[in-house]
Every structure is written in structure tokens, then in C-alpha cells.
Amino acid sequence: MKKILVCISGASGASLGLKLYNMIPSNYERYLVVSKNAKIVLEKEENIFLDDDISAAPASGSFGIDITFIVPTSMNTLAKIALGIADNLITRSALVAIKEKKKLILAPREMPFTQIHLKYMYELSTYPNIYIAPPIIAYYNNPKTLNDIEMFLIGKWFDLAGIKNNFFKRWE
Numbered sequence: 001m002k003k004i005l006v007c008i009s010g011a012s013g014a015s016l017g018l019k020l021y022n023m024i025p026s027n028y029e030r031y032l033v034v035s036k037n038a039k040i041v042l043e044k045e046e047n048i049f050l051d052d053d054i055s056a057a058p059a060s061g062s063f064g065i066d067i068t069f070i071v072p073t074s075m076n077t078l079a080k081i082a083l084g085i086a087d088n089l090i091t092r093s094a095l096v097a098i099k100e101k102k103k104l105i106l107a108p109r110e111m112p113f114t115q116i117h118l119k120y121m122y123e124l125s126t127y128p129n130i131y132i133a134p135p136i137i138a139y140y141n142n143p144k145t146l147n148d149i150e151m152f153l154i155g156k157w158f159d160l161a162g163i164k165n166n167f168f169k170r171w172e
């Protein structure tokens with residue numbers, strides 16, 4: 001069974017990462033890591049309180065994670081990954097994905113982006129196994145609700161990961 005790791009860093013929209021995690025089909029083994037700062041964002045934006053129960057298994061390449069999502073990716077986490085800093089389970093897992101050449105899907109969230117953010121996004125986008133896929137909404141599928149927007153985003157992220165889905169209306 002393929003293993004998927006979903007990491008939630010402390011950018012706005014941490015609940016979107018939780019939703020993505022919950023949408024992963026049951027034929028995948030799934031794991032979740034939440035950064036300390038993501039917990040603060042979740043508390044402020046969603047009234048969700050999470051405990052500190054994170055497993056260290058994904059910190060080792062031998063655990064065999066196939067696909068890693070970091071949704072959302074804070075600029076802090078983005079910069080650390082680009083610089084090769086592995087100071088927590090999320091940044092370490094990202095660097096494991098890079099060294100093992102496994103899919104790493106990053107969803108950087110900030111408004112506006114600075115030169116620093118764009119430089120690191122560009123650098124990471126040159127790795128063949130990394131996707132820079134920010135939570136940017138589309139209008140062509142005529143979203144009516146926040147759920148429509150989120151399902152479009154999760155569907156696009158799943159497409160990148162090779163996870164079949166019909167979460168949004170495709171352009172024909």
C-alpha cells in the first residue's frame with residue numbers, strides 16, 4: 001500500500017490541509033504532521049486544538065513515504081526546505097522526500113509573495129519531484145461555496161500526486 005504524508009505548516013488555511021488528509025482514499029496509508037505554529041493558526045482560524053502526538057517515523061527514508069504534501073506551506077517552512085534545514089518533522093520529511101526522489105507537493109501561502117519567497121519557490125521548482133502548487137482558486141468551474149473552492153484545490157493536488165478523483169468539474 002502506498003504511504004502518503006500530509007504536513008500542515010503555519011500558513012493561513014491550515015484547515016485545508018486537514019481536509020485534504022481526510023479526503024485521501026482508503027487504499028493509501030496516511031500519516032499527518034502538524035507544526036507547532038499550524039496549531040496556533042488552527043486555534044485562531046478554526047477553534048481546533050490538537051495535541052503534540054507526532055510520530056517520528058517519516059523522519060527516516062527507510063519508512064518509505066511515497067508522496068508528501070505540505071498544505072499549506074508557510075514561508076518559514078518553504079525557506080528552510082530550500083536551504084536544507086531539517087529542524088522539525090515537517091522540514092525533515094520534506095528533505096527526506098527530496099533525497100529519496102519522491103513526490104513533494106508544496107502549497108505556499110502568502111499574500112503578496114516577496115523576492116525571497118519567489119526565489120525559494122523557483123529554486124525548489126527546478127527539482128523534478130517537487131511541485132509548487134499554491135492554493136490559487138479558479139473561476140472557470142464556477143465555484144459557489146468555499147467547499148467548491150477547496151474541493152477544486154484538493155482535486156488539483158491529488159492530480160499531481162496521481163490520486164484519482166472527481167472533486168471538481170474538468171474543463172472540456
Ligand SMILES: Cc1cc2nc3c(=O)[nH]c(=O)nc-3n(C[C@H](O)[C@H](O)[C@H](O)COP(=O)(O)O)c2cc1C
Nearest residue numbers: 009010011012035037038044074075076077109110
Ligand atoms: C493567523 C495566522 C496566519 C498566518 N498566515 C500565514 C501565511 O498565510 N503564510 C505564512 O507564510 N505565514 C503565516 N503565518 C506566520 C507563520 O505561522 C509563522 O511564520 C510561523 O513561524 C511558521 O512556522 P512553521 O513553518 O513551523 O509552521 C500566520 C500566522 C498566524 C498566527
